[in-house]
Amino acid sequence: MAKVAFLGLGVMGAPMAGHLQSAGHAVTVYNRTAFKAQDWAEKHGGKWAKTPEDAAKDADFVMACVGNDHDLRQVCIGDHGAFAGMRKGAIFVDHTTVSAAVTRELADIAQEMMIGYVDAPISGGQAGAENGQLSVMCGGAQGDFDKAAPVIDAYAKICRLMGPVGAGQMTKMCNQIAIAGLVQALSESLAFAQKAGLDVEKVVEVISQGAAGSWQMVNRHKTMAAGEFNHGFAVDWMRKDLGICLSAADDLKASLPVTALVDQFYKDVQNMGGGRWDTSSLIARLTN
Known part of the structure; x- marks a missing residue:
């Protein structure tokens, strides 16, 4: 020990x-x-x-x-x-x-x-x-x-x-880039289902078993549909992380168009007063 x-x-x-x-x-x-x-x-x-x-x-x-x-x-x-x-x-x-x-x-x-x-x-x-x-x-x-x-x-x-030193942080950027696009896509899917008059639970039950399935879908769809965003990692922190990603992408001459767009969507959530909401709150832009 x-x-x-x-x-x-x-x-x-x-x-x-x-x-x-x-x-x-x-x-x-x-x-x-x-x-x-x-x-x-x-x-x-x-x-x-x-x-x-x-x-x-x-x-x-x-x-x-x-x-x-x-x-x-x-x-x-x-x-x-x-x-x-x-x-x-x-x-x-x-x-x-x-x-x-x-x-x-x-x-x-x-x-x-x-x-x-x-x-x-x-x-x-x-x-x-x-x-x-x-x-x-x-x-x-x-x-x-x-x-x-x-x-x-x-x-x-x-x-x-x-x-070597720094590789952990670069890998974490890959993680945040992947999450940003995924949460936005899930938000659009759930908001679309609601506006189409579909039963969100049934939709998720079916599509989560196929290629659309994800941890976010399984663990966050209920609270997202209910407008509950109290699950820890805050929008303010996600914007900090995405800023790191975008800065590194400039240095590497890497293209992150979806990440840059979702970063602005999180800015919208901050302007709605949701800076301390968790990252699944992207759906709030689409349902309010």
Whole structure:
């Protein structure tokens, strides 16, 4: 069992840290809002720290799941950042969805400090985090990955090394690109069924068994049809992720026309007051 620090206790990070503690690891948590860290420690029996640096001291692994590039820089190299507290040979594992650029920047700093670095963004949503069934796509050195993977397994359904540092983030972009187009298509299908006077349950029962079937269809069609959008991953965060995708596509000279369009549709949802709705709320544009 390892000594682990976990930085960031949002809807994803809190249950992930809980799985680590349940698996027998010695977990110390940090959260920008201290009372969340205190509550987590009381609930799970772990420890909490006032700064990322304090949380990272003597840890074998430091996991982070924060908001964006700026947040990640702050917890790594800001005042009392985690890197300052990490010992040589420890490994930093970043579960945040951020740009490949900031990933490589921080990995270079970590290397200079003789700290391992694995970028390991996640997919599976709040339910995946709570059930320990996340997909984890990693970038980094083989040796660092081999050490980190057994710890990550506490909350992973699948964990794979995709290539060098940054490859995990690039794979997560592929994931978000695929989701954006799929949710828009599902939204149009369900809205069409409603306007055609069809029984949505029967429609989904039939088409989900064929080529149109998807996780989103099976797990979200009922709440989408009912206009209920309280399932974790928010539109605001999806727009952040799609912005990363579109920026990377410019650098790669890759064409993402559907992704760019759906990003604007999510902007419409934000303008409707749905920034905190989950990503299935694209249907609201079509039914309101």
